[in-house]
Every structure is written in C-alpha cells, then in structure tokens.
Amino acid sequence: VSGLGIGQAATQDAVQRLPPAITLAFAPYGADVTRLAARAREAGHEVMVQAPMEPFDYPDNDPGPQTLLAGAKPAENVDRLAFVLARVPGAIGVMNFMGARLTGEAAALDPVLREIGGRGLGFVDDGTSPRSLAREVGRKAKVPVARAEIVVDSVPRPDAIDRELARLEEAARKSGFVLGSASALPLSIDRIARWARDLESRGILLVPASRALRQPS
Known part of the structure; x- marks a missing residue:
C-alpha cells in the first residue's frame, strides 16, 4: 500500500488497521x-520509500521537487x-511514485536501479504503467525487481476494489504467489482490512513485499 506519510490520519489508519x-x-x-x-x-510493517x-x-x-x-x-x-x-530510514526498498516515462526508458532507469541495488535494496514497480521496463532492466543489472500484477484500486469504488481483491486471491491460488498494489485511500484501506480478516481460514497467507523481491523470475 503506497502513498503513506502525506495525510497523517490515513497513515495512522493504515498502520493500525492493515x-x-x-x-x-x-x-x-x-x-x-x-x-x-x-x-x-x-x-510490524515492512517499510518502503x-x-x-x-x-x-x-x-x-x-x-515534486526531487523528481527523477x-x-x-x-x-x-x-x-x-x-x-x-534519507527521508525514510530503514526502508527495505524503493517503489515508484508516478514515473511512466522514466520506467519506460531503459537508459535512464538503469543507473537508478543500479544505485538501489548497490545500497542492498530492491525496487517494486506499482504496476500502473504497462510500458514499464523495470523488470527487464533490473534483470540485466542484477538488481531485485518485482512488479505488482494487480492494482487493486485502479477504480476507486467499493465493488471494484472487492472484485480486484477476489481476483488477487484467485491468482494466488493458481500460481502460488501474487503481488498486488493499492494506494492509501481511506476506501482502499477499509476494503483491504475487511478482506484480510479471514484470509488464513481461506488458505491464503499474506507476506511482505520483500518476498516478491526474492521470487525467481
């Protein structure tokens, strides 16, 4: 879940409810x-920047002013x-904020990913841009990169989010593992929190995003 740290109330809600x-x-x-x-x-949450x-x-x-x-x-x-x-000490990796152009240009993205890898971190692509080359560039640079396969709240309505969460669950059952992303909208936090309550009883285990960075390609 991305976009934390801007709205204090939404951030505290995500930390407590998710x-x-x-x-x-x-x-x-x-x-x-x-x-x-x-x-x-x-x-107990894993943190990224x-x-x-x-x-x-x-x-x-x-x-924003520090845009790559x-x-x-x-x-x-x-x-x-x-x-x-430096703004988020202890982060285990980096995630894009916007970035459809940068992640679509290998020559520009390569030194960024190499710097991330050189710091012992990984990169998670939020899955919003179909043109992203992050996984391909990361593979060549030998940097851990994962990409969200499902953006849960691309349509920010309760029924649409619930439908995407069900699709996420179905994908996990089929392939054994799936990475999803969402933004820290109050609606998204609420639907994800409700969905996650009885996941284990349905045979699904939640794991942090760093698990995706350790997945074989």
Whole structure:
C-alpha cells in the first residue's frame, strides 16, 4: 500500500488497521514522514520509500521537487534518490511514485536501479504503467525487481476494489504467489482490512513485499 506519510490520519489508519504483513510505502514529502515510518515499523510493517519519477505529462503532472527525470544526468538522479532514501530510514526498498516515462526508458532507469541495488535494496514497480521496463532492466543489472500484477484500486469504488481483491486471491491460488498494489485511500484501506480478516481460514497467507523481491523470475 503506497502513498503513506502525506495525510497523517490515513497513515495512522493504515498502520493500525492493515495486517503487519502488508508493506507500507511512504512518499518522501510529508512533514513527519520519518516518525510515521518508524511507527509503522514498530507496528510490524515492512517499510518502503516512494521515489518520485517523471510521468509522460511532466511538468503538468509534477511528482515534486526531487523528481527523477528521464533527461537528467545519472549523477543528478542518484543525488535525488539519496535525498528520498534519507527521508525514510530503514526502508527495505524503493517503489515508484508516478514515473511512466522514466520506467519506460531503459537508459535512464538503469543507473537508478543500479544505485538501489548497490545500497542492498530492491525496487517494486506499482504496476500502473504497462510500458514499464523495470523488470527487464533490473534483470540485466542484477538488481531485485518485482512488479505488482494487480492494482487493486485502479477504480476507486467499493465493488471494484472487492472484485480486484477476489481476483488477487484467485491468482494466488493458481500460481502460488501474487503481488498486488493499492494506494492509501481511506476506501482502499477499509476494503483491504475487511478482506484480510479471514484470509488464513481461506488458505491464503499474506507476506511482505520483500518476498516478491526474492521470487525467481
């Protein structure tokens, strides 16, 4: 679940209501993000940091002042990534915030992923861009990369979210493992919390996102 750390109420709701096995990804811009991420770790959640990345309609759609840009020099993107990582100490990996353009350009993405891997971290693609090359670039760079196969709340309605959660469960039964993503909308948090209550009785085990980074390709 991504987008934590911006709205304090939604962040606290996610930390308290979602099972500890659900990984929480924090945006770097919240005023109190370091403390909120620490609270999430204390509650048993694995924590990631979201790196703002260039979308196709940038700068009309602007992820923020530390955005990693497809046309920037690699050193500049690495510096911006370092700033982002410093905001959430203890993060086990990086997740994109927007980024359809950057993740679709291998030459720009490669040094970013290599820096992430060099720090002993992995990268999780939130699955929102069909053009993302993250897994292919990560494989060549020998950096752990995982991609969400189902975006649970791409249509933010209760019935649509419930339908995608059911699809996530079905995919897990078929393949043995599936990674899903969602944003920290109050509605999403509520539907996921309800869905997760009796998962184990249905034979499904929740595991943190780092498990996806250890999956064989």
